[in-house]
Structures are given as C-alpha cells and as structure tokens.
Amino acid sequence: MALILSIESSTTACSVAIHEKGGLLGIMELHQDNVHGQKLLLLVKDLMERIGLKSSDLQAVAVSSGPGSYTGLRIGVSIAKGLAFAHHIPLIGVDTLAALAYQVRPFIQDNDLIIPMMDARRMEVYMAVYDAMFKEIEPVQPRVIESNPFLDYLKERRVFYIGDGVNKMKEVLSHPNSVFLEKLNSSLTVGELAYKKFEQKLFEDIAYFEPNYLKEFRVIASKKNPFLV
Known part of the structure; x- marks a missing residue:
C-alpha cells in the first residue's frame, strides 16, 4: 500500500502530507513563524484523523532533511524519528532544495x-x-x-x-x-520524492540521521545583558 507521512518544517511552513504510492491523499499546511514546536505534531494528528488513518497504518515517514531553519529542521526530524522508531517503519530523508x-x-x-x-x-x-x-x-x-x-x-x-x-x-x-x-516549501513534493526512495529502499539510520543545517547554529548574546542569550 505504501502509505507515507511526509513532514516539511525547514522554513516558516509547517506542512504535513500523506501519500499512497506517490499519490496525495491529504495535506495540511500552516505558514506562521515560530510555531513548529506547538503545531507540527497537531497537524500530523489532525491530518490522519481526517483521512481516517492511525499512525500504525503508515509504511514509512519522510522528512525534509535541510538545509533550512535549525529549529524547524530539528523539530521535524525529531517527530519523524519518533514515529519511525515507535512503529518500526523506515525513515526517509528528502533534500529540501x-x-x-x-x-x-x-x-x-x-x-x-x-x-x-x-x-x-x-x-x-x-x-x-x-x-x-x-x-x-x-x-x-x-x-x-x-x-x-x-x-x-x-x-x-x-x-x-x-x-x-x-x-x-x-x-x-x-x-x-x-x-x-512564488511557491514555498511543501510536504507535497517531499512525499512524491519520498516514494521514489521508498521503492529503492533508500532509508536513513534512525539513530544517526541528522539534518543538513549547512551552517553551524549560533546563539547570539543579548546586547542589554551579556549573561542573557
């Protein structure tokens, strides 16, 4: 059946989609700054409920692997890893660009x-x-x-x-x-490319997979108080 959940969180977009054999079953997207931690997992839950699926029905989880926002990528990959590990299904990384x-x-x-x-x-x-x-x-x-x-x-x-x-x-x-x-990042095409990888069995190691941040994450100190970041 090849049901694949795809997650795109590399920019301001919170985007999740479910494909069956590369064909779109449903997609939910939210374009808003700094909401990945609050909204991404809820979008996954809402989408699956609307389609009438349980997470145990999935055959794989795909995630946008970077480059992009450090925080967004970290949250998306963490959710994807958690689902893949919990349900013993493959993790697929898809290059964001x-x-x-x-x-x-x-x-x-x-x-x-x-x-x-x-x-x-x-x-x-x-x-x-x-x-x-x-x-x-x-x-x-x-x-x-x-x-x-x-x-x-x-x-x-x-x-x-x-x-x-x-x-x-x-x-x-x-x-x-x-x-x-004028198009933005979307789980729509993450899922389409993920199915190609699924067919070729190009899966990630759940324990060691990390997103491609391209740049090292830096914490900038507050100019008002050097002890705050």
Whole structure:
C-alpha cells in the first residue's frame, strides 16, 4: 500500500502530507513563524484523523532533511524519528532544495534549469542548480548573491527560480530568460520524492540521521545583558 507521512518544517511552513504510492491523499499546511514546536505534531494528528488513518497504518515517514531553519529542521526530524522508531517503519530523508525544485515539474521543458533558493538572511541564500531531469548541476550551498552569477546559464535557456529567497533577488537576477515562481516549501513534493526512495529502499539510520543545517547554529548574546542569550 505504501502509505507515507511526509513532514516539511525547514522554513516558516509547517506542512504535513500523506501519500499512497506517490499519490496525495491529504495535506495540511500552516505558514506562521515560530510555531513548529506547538503545531507540527497537531497537524500530523489532525491530518490522519481526517483521512481516517492511525499512525500504525503508515509504511514509512519522510522528512525534509535541510538545509533550512535549525529549529524547524530539528523539530521535524525529531517527530519523524519518533514515529519511525515507535512503529518500526523506515525513515526517509528528502533534500529540501530538491523537493522545492520538484514543484517546477509541470512547467519545465527539456533545456530548462531550476534554481531553488531559500532565504538565509541579507543577500545570502541556500541554493542548488538542477537540470530538467532534476539532476544536480551545482550542489547545495550557501551563496551571497550581489550580482547575477547565472548569466552563462541564461544565454540559451530558461532558468526557473523558486522559493522564499527569490523575491529579494528578483532585481539582481532579472533577465529575459529568468522565470520567477512564488511557491514555498511543501510536504507535497517531499512525499512524491519520498516514494521514489521508498521503492529503492533508500532509508536513513534512525539513530544517526541528522539534518543538513549547512551552517553551524549560533546563539547570539543579548546586547542589554551579556549573561542573557
């Protein structure tokens, strides 16, 4: 039956979905800052109740594996690990940028490229580059974008930019072959890619799996009181 619960928590989105053999059964999403700890597990519970499933019905749990928010990723992975461990089912990690890029699938043509971008503050983004077959051309990386670094790609093909890092980059990346899609991270495509991994039995080690934060987490001290963080 291949029922897979998918969790996306790498940005402000709290997004959970259930797929059966890669087909969507249901999805619930909430876009709000700093609510992952309060809302994510409740969304899982509510979605399963609406579909009429129990967690014991699942064959696997998938989770967006980063890059992204340290807190959001940590919460999403913790919930996914807990469910996988409790029900003795596989854990599937799905690259956050790959899942974001996969949303372009309905629009893509043979020669196009996809550049998913996630806001990493100021003029920095987390990004990668994929071709029309979703093969990685440039690996996942943090990158400061102060001028258009993709001009060679744009000479003879369309380049699709997608993600919450795109809006602040539109002026810098402006070009006749640039296509900007205002779509955010979603468990919809996490689940679609997770089913492909499920078929190939590409599972994570529950005990040792950690998200790809890309950047080391830093606690910033309060300027008013050096003893508070």
